[in-house]
Amino acid sequence: MLQFEPGYTLPHRMGRRRNCQLERRDRTLVTLSAVVPDVDGLGIIPEVLTRNTSHPVLWFSQYHHVLHTLCFAVAVAALGGFVARQSWKTAALCFVAFHLHLLEDVLGSRGPDGDQWPIFYLAPISSSVALSWGGQWALNAWPNFLITFALLLATLYLAWRKGFSPVEIFSIRADHAFVSALRCRFPTKQVGR
Numbered sequence: 499m500l501q502f503e504p505g506y507t508l509p510h511r512m513g514r515r516r517n518c519q520l521e522r523r524d525r526t527l528v529t530l531s532a533v534v535p536d537v538d539g540l541g542i543i544p545e546v547l548t549r550n551t552s553h554p555v556l557w558f559s560q561y562h563h564v565l566h567t568l569c570f571a572v573a574v575a576a577l578g579g580f581v582a583r584q585s586w587k588t589a590a591l592c593f594v595a596f597h598l599h600l601l602e603d604v605l606g607s608r609g610p611d612g613d614q615w616p617i618f619y620l621a622p623i624s625s626s627v628a629l630s631w632g633g634q635w636a637l638n639a640w641p642n643f644l645i646t647f648a649l650l651l652a653t654l655y656l657a658w659r660k661g662f663s664p665v666e667i668f669s670i671r672a673d674h675a676f677v678s679a680l681r682c683r684f685p686t687k688q689v690g691r
């Protein structure tokens with residue numbers, strides 16, 4: 499049976515739980531942690547631009563996927579925790595979000611040419627652990643479209659329900675407009691921020 503302090507009501511309890519929710523900055527850090535492993539793919543820009551020059555840059559060919567590692571995950575989580583207001587919680591969620599990215603890569607990121615790339619999880623310390631899965635589907639295969647669609651629906655639902663969306667990363671004003679449009683389209687009396 500739940501025991502409450504004198505004057506400590508269920509709304510207090512719910513309010514306290516709501517205060518545990520990450521604020522905008524911390525949520526942004528967690529979201530960015532889920533995409534930051536692919537920063538190592540940005541080398542494609544200088545590589546394409548210098549392809550036909552006398553000094554081609556091979557940053558994409560040489561360094562693509564080098565940040566999909568435990569070391570980088572720890573660095574990202576540590577930086578996230580350092581910058582966040584709720585340090586430990588944000589750091590833990592950054593770490594989880596980073597690994598969700600790795601899991602998704604292992605499941606469904608096979609190249610269009612059939613190339614299956616392993617994740618050298620312990621690099622650069624060791625190359626002994628290479629994560630891959632024989633059933634890995636292609637990047638443009640239907641499961642990825644299905645998952646994307648389902649996650650988009652979940653994002654829209656959560657934005658409608660909670661009152662904020664990933665748009666807040668770029669602009670609070672645009673986010674409010676986005677949520678207002680959603681709630682206008684699907685009105686309810688029980689929605690709370």
Ligand SMILES: [Zn+2]
Nearest residue numbers: 535536599603
């Ligand atoms: Zn990736």
